[in-house]
Amino acid sequence: MIIDTRQERLVVVSDLHVGNPYSAASRNLGTFLEDAARRGYDVCINGDGFEILQARFASLAADSVGVLQSLRRVIDAGRSVFYVVGNHDIALENFLSAWSGIQITPFLNVVSGSARIRIEHGHLYDPSFVKSPRFYEWMTRAAGPLLHFYPDVYRLWTAYEGFRHRLHGALHGGGSESVYHDAARMLLRRGFDVVVFGHTHNAEEVVFEAGQRYFNSGNWLRGGTFVEIDHGQVSLRRWGD
Amino acid sequence: MYKRPLQSSNGHGTELSRSYSDGELICREGESNSEMFVIQSGSVRIFKAAPAPAARGSAASEVELALLHKGDFFGEMSLLEGLPRDASAQAVGDAQVLVMTPGALLVRLRRDPTFSFELLRRLSARVRSLNARLLGALAERDSDSRERPVDSLLYSTEAKATETTP
Numbered sequence: 291m292i293i294d295t296r297q298e299r300l301v302v303v304s305d306l307h308v309g310n311p312y313s314a315a316s317r318n319l320g321t322f323l324e325d326a327a328r329r330g331y332d333v334c335i336n337g338d339g340f341e342i343l344q345a346r347f348a349s350l351a352a353d354s355v356g357v358l359q360s361l362r363r364v365i366d367a368g369r370s371v372f373y374v375v376g377n378h379d380i381a382l383e384n385f386l387s388a389w390s391g392i393q394i395t396p397f398l399n400v401v402s403g404s405a406r407i408r409i410e411h412g413h414l415y416d417p418s419f420v421k422s423p424r425f426y427e428w429m430t431r432a433a434g435p436l437l438h439f440y441p442d443v444y445r446l447w448t449a450y451e452g453f454r455h456r457l458h459g460a461l462h463g464g465g466s467e468s469v470y471h472d473a474a475r476m477l478l479r480r481g482f483d484v485v486v487f488g489h490t491h492n493a494e495e496v497v498f499e500a501g502q503r504y505f506n507s508g509n510w511l512r513g514g515t516f517v518e519i520d521h522g523q524v525s526l527r528r529w530g531d
Numbered sequence: 532m533y534k535r536p537l538q539s540s541n542g543h544g545t546e547l548s549r550s551y552s553d554g555e556l557i558c559r560e561g562e563s564n565s566e567m568f569v570i571q572s573g574s575v576r577i578f579k580a581a582p583a584p585a586a587r588g589s590a591a592s593e594v595e596l597a598l599l600h601k602g603d604f605f606g607e608m609s610l611l612e613g614l615p616r617d618a619s620a621q622a623v624g625d626a627q628v629l630v631m632t633p634g635a636l637l638v639r640l641r642r643d644p645t646f647s648f649e650l651l652r653r654l655s656a657r658v659r660s661l662n663a664r665l666l667g668a669l670a671e672r673d674s675d676s677r678e679r680p681v682d683s684l685l686y687s688t689e690a691k692a693t694e695t696t697p
Contacts, residue, residue, distance in 0.1 A: 293649070477643060
């Protein structure tokens with residue numbers, strides 16, 4: 291298992307939720323991945339790549355083929371593909387590791403240029419997940435059928451997450467500080483320059499006082515955001531812009 | 532995008548940062564101290580005093596064990612075992628380290644669970660390395676002194692351990 295690696299050029303995407311009928315990843319991700327490989331970038335899928343909690347197997351199997359073929363073409367082009375496990379795909383860990391070429395990891399410490407970068411899905415800092423993983427999974431599964439009535443249910447969840455984090459910040463005197471910002475600080479204190487999470491679906495960049503930065507790579511359900519790492523320079527971008 | 536202070540108002544247990552200038556000792560072999568360190572910037576040399584061969588009668592020398600960089604950690608043995616330092620650590624250039632007491636480590640493990648994974652991985656790698664060195668040393672001894680074969684020595688060690696374990 292690789293957790294320490296040097297990658298000069300790397301793109302990070304997260305929360306693809308392939309298999310979810312409303313995931314844009316099934317339509318757009320292949321083009322993005324192959325373009326990244328052509329431009330000399332390795333790829334990191336930062337968790338929740340495949341949806342096994344809310345999608346039917348037939349849908350997951352059908353949608354996965356195109357993405358897996360694209361990942362294969364990236365690997366065949368000589369690029370590396372890392373897969374950081376998220377809370378929606380924990381059960382796929384062994385399955386994915388058996389699929390030759392993808393490097394499965396719980397988190398990734400990347401050295402690029404002179405920067406040390408931590409890439410992690412981020413669910414370990416979600417109080418709801420940590421306090422009761424089974425209940426969290428049950429709630430996630432229960433939300434699955436809602437997708438058929440309201441495809442943008444994820445927007446509600448994203449709005450709820452934002453509200454919850456603002457509430458947390460207000461209660462702890464940190465303004466709009468979120469648990470993820472606090473977790474990023476903990477990591478930055480042990481020698482990282484940049485921390486990249488996914489999980490919240492909220493693409494964002496936060497610059498701390500010392501110049502250290504936190505990124506969230508967003509999602510590919512309705513989004514298409516990614517974090518680009520190029521010789522130590524890190525930026526948040528949107529595919530197609 | 533907005534700016535945030537790096538120091539959190541929530542606190543970080545009893546963690547604190549310390550700065551050292553080039554050549555300054557961070558901890559000394561043999562001293563009793565139960566802090567561990569994570570390198571926030573710069574490099575740190577880990578070394579041990581090695582007594583010179585008695586026949587030569589010269590002063591003790593040093594053996595460099597490792598040169599560590601940003602993100603690496605050291606000093607965990609004394610923290611975990613409560614024993615005196617097994618080696619010394621010295622700043623190479625200006626260095627800043629995060630200092631953790633046992634209590635601060637527990638807080639960090641609670642709030643930064645991947646740190647325990649990295650700590651265990653480091654200790655596991657060390658055991659693997661020591662096993663390889665033990666095998667190498669035993670093989671060398673076996674070939675030099677024509678004593679029992681390596682397999683026999685290992686079996687003997689295992690058997691002895693089993694015999695003395697309740």
